[in-house]
Amino acid sequence: MERWQLDYASIATVALTDDKLQPVGLPAGPIAKDADGAGESAAQRHALKHKLAWKVVEKQVYQLPMTLFMMYMMGSSITIWTFGFLGYLMYNPIRSLFSINNEFKRFEDSAEDNFLVHKLAYTAVTLVYVALGAWKCSGMGLIPSSQADWLEFMQIGAPQEIAAGMIATN
């Protein structure tokens, strides 16, 4: 049996800078950090943050078709499943409204970042959900929204004339 061994020293290390062996698109050397981060980059970051903030608002809006479809399927019946969905419909927007600052906190790196427009838009969309929930509750008869629901609190006023009399049999 012949003894053989690989001569590792003879294998030449290939330099990564060799163009022939590099994959397409691989940069030639280590990625150099941008030395000056001010000016154009800050503006880019600002624009990027705003775009991401709008995406948060869009996420709220995209739930609307699904919510509308679920409301349509629910009908006017009050069963345990529809009640669960109704609770979710009422609870989620209110929870979103209270955690609105939390949602946008990760975008606010410096004091000058103002996301007020995004917050207002987010609030408006969430209020649409609240209105939808209220309308659905009213349609199911859970909210005293009609005249008939307030009927028992109405008083009949005292009459303005009193008539007293007798039926004479002769």
Add this chain to the structure above:
Amino acid sequence: MLFAESNPVSAFLRRVASTMGDVKALFQPRHDSDLTTDLFRLHKMVLAVDRHGQVYALNSVDGQLAYTLPAPPTQEDLECRLFLLQSATRGSSVIARACHGSSAEDTVTFFDGLTGTPVKTKGLSEQVVADVRGFAVIPSSSAEAQILAVLRRDGSVAFFPEPKVEEQTSTPVYFFILERRVGVLRGYLLVNGTAQPTYELDLAPQGEVVADVAMLPAYQRIASPGEILADKTVLFKYTNPNLLAVATLSPYVKRSAVLTVAIIDTVTGAFVDRVQHDNVRGPACLTMAENWVLYSFRDRKHKRTEIAVTELYDSMGKVAEQGFSSFKRQEPLVLRQSYAFPGFINRLAVTNTALGVTQRNALVGLASGGVLSLPRPMFSARRPAEKGAGAALGLPDYHPLISVSTRSILNYNHTVENLRTIVTAPTGLESTCIVVAFGADIFLTQHSPSKQYDRLNSDFDFVSLTLVLTALVALTFVLSNLAGRKRLAALWI
């Protein structure tokens, strides 16, 4: 005592005060007498007066005669009537008996309804009043007492008891007298102690006969201002408390007559509603409550008894929250319906409860001598014609025949022969009213149209409830003790 307080705070305080009174009464010695009012005001004194003026008082608990008041010393037949001036809330009551004879004088006697003794107040001694046109009971400033007003033919009015000047009520008081035999309705306005004539209506111009009359009782309460429709809107009731319903039958032509039912506003004399039925035979009966009128007659063409209801609603759709006024012209919205009734009707009445919350059943006096309690949804004018539409309104669908169950006859096998009058009275319980039927016999019962929803059953298990509650309280203490000890032991590990 049940009151409809408009303010929940004052209602609560009143409740607390009455409970304190009950607790105090527990420690006071009780002297049981037959005449103390019981807690629920179910114990009534039924008063009746006969043609000679003798007053009979029956105890509603056992039907025994409590006392009789002797008749005035004349031998002739009198027209006598009784007026309730003060009900027995404070232990005494005032009843007035007025007897009218062939002479031009009326004798008015005042007595205590519970004992039959004459009233000791100065202004309420026995009176002889001359030239009387009619009597009326008008409210005074105190809620419990009322004033008997006597109209004389010369227009002067005598009051018993004399109201003090500061006791005059601020709302104008109108009188009306319906002379049933001639069918003439006269209206007056009370001004400065005199009655000024305001209108005179001839209800029987072509020789008709007044078959029956109904008026709204002064103490009636309407609980709900309107009816709820299927689409959650409200149909408001025509809340005029001064209505009079008159049913007249024309002279018979070939054994048929024309029945005219007129609803008249007694303040202005205006006709609120008027309807005529042809091919009618008597007897025609009539009753009225809240905003509806129920009347019955025999239909000759179809040979059946029919009952018809006329309901009045506010056509403008506004609630008269500032109070109904007869001088504001408003045409009511009139809904009518008629049904065929399997039986012969002699008399109609309506149940009456203290606050008006309980459903009002019609009490139908059958010719067979039974008093039938007919539920209100059965004879409602809004029963819809489409199948299944009644469920949203809480009414049965329209069917021309009223189905009557003999179990609704209040006096089961105790038939009252020759049934003439049915009288109802509210009690302290909102669910219950007292029904008395007069005829050759007298029948009295307590009736609850919507079952006794405000009273516990007689087999209510107080013992087991108390035991369970005591056991739970004891268990709570024991377990909290054990839990505390366990927590403390866990801290010492």
